[in-house]
Amino acid sequence: MEPLWRVAVGDVLRTARHDRGERLADTARRSGVSPQYLSEMERGLKDPSSEMIAAVAGALELTLGDLTRSVTERVSPPAAMLRAV
Known part of the structure; x- marks a missing residue:
């Protein structure tokens, strides 16, 4: 099950904040x-x-482009899963 967009955005923001200490x-x-x-x-x-x-x-x-790419990676299924379908 894919995460909600807002959950993935939150995860990326939290990770970025933690990475910056x-x-x-x-x-x-x-x-x-x-x-x-x-x-x-x-x-x-x-x-x-x-x-x-x-x-x-x-x-x-973070640029909005970088944020969007990171969020997309979190909500997109891995390529291997797409090939199996």
């Missing part, structure tokens, strides 16, 4: 969202607007 509050402050909202985004509980996604991605120095 940042606290939730630091990223939230730079992106202009509340720590609570960012936490809910990372856990896939919110369906954020494109503006919110862009703000958080920018705070993490």
Whole structure:
């Protein structure tokens, strides 16, 4: 079963934040969202607007293209599974 887009976006954002060694509050402050909202985004509980996604991605120095590619990799089945179908 494929994950929801918002869950995959949250996973990518959380991974990027952890890779940078940042606290939730630091990223939230730079992106202009509340720590609570960012936490809910990372856990896939919110369906954020494109503006919110862009703000958080920018705070993490991710381009929207890079974010989209990473999310696509998480929601797409591996090529081997596609060939088996």
